[in-house]
Amino acid sequence: MTIAVTKSRVEDKLYQNRYLVDPGRPHITVRPHEKPSANLLALTHVCPAKCYELNDKGQVEITPDGCMECGTCRILCETSGEIEWNYPRGGFGVLFKFG
């Protein structure tokens, strides 16, 4: 219950932001895995845009649409090879009006 409430709140927050989504070109991908590592699992809480979620098989999935390109998931999971992290193409992604 609390999770559902929190989630809708993050979506409300992201709704304020301006994005230019690059369809079909996700800039972050999660490598297929059986069981997520502690860091990968932590992303389901730590990502400020709640892009990471557990699927019903207990694996971590990403939907990077609301991503604010903060780089937190990269810091936690790029060196281990669990995710691949790039910037969106020039001009795409989040566009802060105030920053």
Add this chain to the structure above:
Amino acid sequence: MIEEKFDAIVIGAGMSGNAAAYTMASHGLKVLQLERGEYPGSKNVQGAIMYANMLEKIIPDFRDDAPLERHLVEQRLWVMDDTSHTGIHYRSDDFNEAKPNRYTIIRAQFDKWFSRKVREAGATVLCETTVTELVRDAKDRVVGVRTDRAGGAIFADVVVLAEGVSGLLGPRAGLREIPKPQTVALAVKEMHFLPEEVIEQRFGLKGDEGCVIEAVGTTSRGMAGLGFLYTNKESISLGIGCLVSDFAAMMESPYVLLDALKNHPSIRPLIAGSEVKEYAAHLIPEGGYKAIPQLFGDGWVVVGDAAQLNNAVHREGSNLAMTSGRIAAEAIVKVKSRNGPMTKRNLALYKAMLDKSFVVKDLRKYKDMPALLHTNSSNFFTTYPRLMSQAAQNFMRVDGTPKIEKEKATTAAFIKARSRWGLVSDAVRLAFAWR
């Protein structure tokens, strides 16, 4: 895309990149600056306090047309527990001076202005262009860049990496490491809009005067972190940040922390009735002196947050970024003026000049602070704030308890929570790290 060769290519149009591009272009160098955002500032986040002195050294008359919000006359440092805050306030009319010392700004607007100055100084600025790779020659010298636009490589004598804390190029080229979870903080921030008069009333301000609050304590739930509330002309920037390693270990969500801060009884009345228009997230380098990477090499220098030049203790970053950008540019101009090649040896001048500036001196002063806060965060951010609140409340409640008993109870509470040895050792370690 562009055939000609440049004196310098600057990657990024944030604080450090703009300072570097402006300084080089105004000395007549042929500069290309590349920015991945739709406009400069569209990817950048700051609290944001801007320190005038460091910008003045680059653009002396910036006050004439830079988008500034309020100049600061009051600063509050709050130690929070769940229902209270104990604060130090400093307010002085001396800050109402002809050339104020610190301003709040809105980064997206400020960066656009700074970038216009860069263009006026003669640099070529290309936005919506992500640099994907550094180009090196057979001797491994950096000689240019490749971008995600059509066309081949673009060449220059020197590349200034002003790509920010999340920069991909330096680490991918093996010039520096990706920051570690314990050397970066994740901050989230919201923009709360309110009528100007309401902000002025709530904070006791007039005209362009501004007030800022920094908040430490149980608001970061035992993690090493800081909350902030900054007044802009007609908005309030409100945010909180903690170390990424702490977030991961505690499995905390930054938006949960932010919402709790908004609902704190000391903060809530200050933002009541506001309209939120943006939610942003960004990393802040917190590794300090010990995390500074190699700053220069054959054909390249790195400046600003990308080089971890950020003073987390004083939450100064933009001024270190501007200063390192300016100094790197001045070093490049010097090498160029004596027709020197942009070799590692010649570019060492940048580090020599930076070492003499406040940037490196300040970071060196606090070199042990990051480790102390990292290993001791639950005491500094939860135990002590709670104890301070209890002590203050115990002192202020008048209930017929003799004062001597109150004092004893306060001392006992501190010792119970941390032991005498723990208290002494925390104090000594803090004093040494601060020294």
